[in-house]
Amino acid sequence: MKNVSVIGLGSMGTALARVLLHNGFQVTVWNRSSAKAEPIVKEGAILAPSAASAISASTVSIICVSNYRTSYGILDTEEVRPVLAGRVLVQLSTGSPQQARDNEAWARECNAEYLDGAIAASPSQMGEKDATIFTSGSITAFQQSELVLKCLAGNVPYLGEQVSAASxxxxxxxxxxxxxxxxxxxxxxxxxxxxxxxxxxxxxxxxxxxxxxxxxxxxxxxxxxxxxxxxxxxxxxxxxxxxxxxxxxxxxxxxxxxxxxxxxxxxxxxxxxxxxxxxxxxxxxxx
Ligand SMILES: NC(=O)c1ccc[n+]([C@@H]2O[C@H](COP(=O)([O-])OP(=O)(O)OC[C@H]3O[C@@H](n4cnc5c(N)ncnc54)[C@H](OP(=O)(O)O)[C@@H]3O)[C@@H](O)[C@H]2O)c1
Known part of the structure; x- marks a missing residue:
């Protein structure tokens, strides 16, 4: 079975997790407020007890939270940093070009492959052929997450290794x-x-x-x-x-x-x- 983890279950994160579940992925989720996971767990997602545990469940982890500061608050911890090594992190929270560069440098220090993504669609459009997610960053990260991303949106342009390009x-x-x-x-x-x-x-x-x-x-x-x-x-x-x-x-x-x-x-x-x-x-x- 194909595994993927989703960190953040706001309107967008929940939509992403749901599309992946419906496409046959084993989806492990984590959210600060665990109550928000209940509906998606009923649909088949696995709720991890911590962000570190969610990331360790899959090769590819998607994070989609309010902004990059929130993302660091979740990921830049003693528990999570070592778990990221050798895995792929796909950042789908909305951010600026410089935030993408900084996040890539941070991910590199954790020995993770980093892909920056920008979702140009609403939660209800996820999974549709006209939905777009711009991506840029590590080509390895793109190749390893391509299957996941192409379920989430029909249009997933990879804009190259210049990580700021998506933003x-x-x-x-x-x-x-x-x-x-x-x-x-x-x-x-x-x-x-x-x-x-x-x-x-x-x-x-x-x-x-x-x-x-x-x-x-x-x-x-x-x-x-x-x-x-x-x-x-x-x-x-x-x-x-x-x-x-x-x-x-x-x-x-x-x-x-x-x-x-x-x-x-x-x-x-x-x-x-x-x-x-x-x-x-x-x-x-x-x-
Ligand atoms: N919704 C859209 O139409 C849309 C479209 C394109 C892109 N996006 C982007 O997708 C990202 C998520 O958007 P959304 O609509 O899902 O937002 P949302 O519904 O407001 O959800 C925000 C998410 O961030 C988490 N969060 C906020 N503050 C936190 C903190 N201090 N610590 C830990 N977690 C925290 C929330 O956790 P809790 O549940 O615990 O609060 C929740 O998972 C944003 O960057 C947004 O720009 C959204």
């Missing part, structure tokens, strides 16, 4: 998503101020998401290749759109924080002489 990629994705959220909320105020239907607009956005994705892909290639000349959409041209957003906010008396923020960056790019360059040239004033 950086997830944060980059979240930055893109949150930028879209803020733009969308301002869009909703424009529509509301003219008595229009926000939900209908949301449906329209869903339909054109492929086109939006293509535009972002184009700008990413512009930035990567540093070729800002021969613009499809110049900074000058886009600045007129930002000014129109400012004008509409003034006319309708709505919140203007989003266009003001955009206007600030565009103005810096114009002052730096990038007006006739491709929109992606804005990154030069952000560097």
């Amino acid at each position: 950086s990629t997830e944060l980059a994705f979240l930055s893109y998503l949150f930028g879209s959220y803020l733009g969308f909320f301002h869009a909703a105020r424009i529509l509301e101020s003219d008595g229009l239907n926000v939900a209908a607009f949301g449906s329209m956005i869903a339909h054109v998401s492929q086109v939006v994705g293509d535009v972002i892909k184009y700008e990413s290639e512009v930035i990567q290749s540093e070729t800002y000349d021969n613009p499809q959409s110049s900074v000058n041209m886009c600045m007129t759109t930002v000014e129109l957003l400012m004008e509409q906010a003034r006319e309708a008396g709505i919140n203007n924080e989003f266009p003001v923020f955009a206007q600030g960056l565009f103005k810096k790019a114009l002052d730096a002489g990038y007006g006739h360059e491709e929109l992606g040239a804005l990154i030069k004033v952000m560097r």
Whole structure:
């Protein structure tokens, strides 16, 4: 039977343990509050009396708790450190790129193989083919945990041995998503101020998401290749759109924080002489 241990039985840890159980793994679990283990034990998981005991039950252990500080509180003890030697630790708590580097160095001191993972899905999506877990770190750790991870999510990109890559990629994705959220909320105020239907607009956005994705892909290639000349959409041209957003906010008396923020960056790019360059040239004033 395939063994795996799961430390942390919050909403996400419980979902991970459940998916693994349903995929035929023998799952050993541990959680600070043991009462939270009761439902999953009823489904077949084995409750270990300590974190050290949970880790010693399997070659691969997943930890998924509130944050890295909590994770150290559980793992950085006299009992756990020796047990980690020769085993694989998969860190699925959310953290920063530097926290991933520090955690890998710490795991190395314990002679453990370390894989950092970033879950880009909700607990109810775990086990689905569209769920994503970005991973990076020890290739040995990835190979030894690949079977486990591919049960947890259909999409498990291994981003290489640079351990910070999973966290950086997830944060980059979240930055893109949150930028879209803020733009969308301002869009909703424009529509509301003219008595229009926000939900209908949301449906329209869903339909054109492929086109939006293509535009972002184009700008990413512009930035990567540093070729800002021969613009499809110049900074000058886009600045007129930002000014129109400012004008509409003034006319309708709505919140203007989003266009003001955009206007600030565009103005810096114009002052730096990038007006006739491709929109992606804005990154030069952000560097
Ligand atoms: N939920 C999501 O939608 C989602 C999505 C992607 C990523 N994640 C990430 O997954 C991780 C876990 O999230 P979650 O939703 O499962 O959180 P949660 O439901 O709040 O569970 C937190 C877990 O951390 C443990 N914990 C907290 N403080 C502790 C301490 N001082 N000592 C020992 N254990 C402690 C809790 O144990 P007790 O039960 O004993 O309190 C519990 O197991 C987070 O890093 C989160 O960012 C979550």
